[in-house]
Amino acid sequence: MKAVAFTLAAMAASSSAVQAQTPGDIRDLVGARAAGAETAMQARGYMFVKTRTGDDRKYSYWWNARTRQCVTVATMDGRYDSITTSPAPDCNQRVNAPEYRDRGFQRPDARRESPSYAGERGSVQVSGNAVDLGLVCFGDGQRPGVATTYGWSWNSKRDRYDYGNRTEMTSQQFDASVMIQMWDGGGRISLPKKLIPPVHSRGSDGWWDLYDVEAGPDLIRAKYRLNGMNKPTITINRRSGQITIRGLDPYGFRGTCDLIDGDDHRRF
Template sequence: MRATRIPLIALATLGGLLAVPVSAQSTGLEDMVGARAGQAENGVRARGYELIRADRGDDRSYTYWWSASRRQCVTIATMDGRYASVTPTLPPDCGKIASSDRGRPDTAYPSRPAYPPPYRPSDDRRGDGYGRAPSIAGRQVTLGLVCFGDGSRDGLATGTQWQWNSQRDRYEYGSYTESRREMFDASLMLQLWDGGGRIRLPKSLIPPINSRGDNGWWDLYDVQPDRDTITATYRLNGFNKPRITIDRRAGRITVQGLSSYGFRGRCDQLGGPNRF
């Protein structure tokens, strides 16, 4: 990617990166990050993984690998011909049945209504607790998601090199600062209710100039659910209003804002299947 040079000036401190793994279980492939994709595939197979499927994103591709001995599904993101990340994920992402579901029939997900169905009101599910649907300011949450993936934003890099000084008519060794796209692992959370919702962002997706949010949460606007997708926007600041697109069949999410700001990942539904 082409880098744009800017003068070395005092700059606002960027937020720290946040990396949240899907599982603490080792994949045995952690050392593959940075390897050339074509050469590394044989190494992945040699460690007991088989290729299940592949997806193509805007600037990277995703391959899904399954290890029968580990009962482990792994997502490998490839960018610029190299493995950018190795992320453990759930067996259903590789078309396999989770360990707790072995022996049960592998039934397809039933057809869904246009808007995510509410939780069953069989009990008073208003408070915190495992498996309970929270109520936010009197609004019942109908869909809760935790999404893991890769984020990007505009970043800054500094270094030293020889540069031409036209005023002094000679080369001089000095420092420089350039803007470039930064990639990182991240996770985010979403809560949707009838007519609205909110999103919780990691620090790595919050720029120094922002609308502050509410304890890390940003309100969602223009929430448009249909049978296959859910779209919405949030106001990060006066200029950047990222758009969210959720693929309900694939369980994937895309967030796209100005310039390099964005996020791509896979979502887990709280208290339900990975496809919603």
């Protein structure tokens, strides 16, 4: 049953899950036009923090000082496509003890400060290794791409401008999710097809072995080999749940992880 629960967790980005993560006081703004929705956000106590641009949508971050809640708004075609809760650091806010009290939360049990205590340890076995930590991480990534552009360029041989096309290397951005399993001294990562370059090695059914694994009380670091040149580094913040993956520019991934904790799928 736990193996089934782990598999189903990869589908956590469904629309129903997104809706459940939308704060009730702004849930009605999903689908609204961005211009009017921004005014409504401000009227309800949210302060705009920053914006970043994705492949087909924009992501804006809003902070509510009263509820100490950070939210991410995805805007697509001029409308609010989704509103989801985000960790406080996404809104440039520090996570501290008063935040738990202000929002009515109890401080986590001491054992939960580090997410490596995942349910019944050793209940999942991979190649004879007892999995201590299982994560599903959602976010966006980048990879090298090729684009054809059209325009005018100078032709020195003909002493004139010619109209034509040229092929350029670009950076492509996309939504993606990764899965991670870790055990004593090692682990593995499952990559979506968008994070697998045409030239790659060492992968097995979409999983890559982790090496140089360092599991500290606050950070987890590890590497995996895509090929002889590209050996991305994984960094996971165990308190905020944020993950970054950096390889040869522009290969990368940034997101937030959920802990697979037995039959209970939740943020750690």
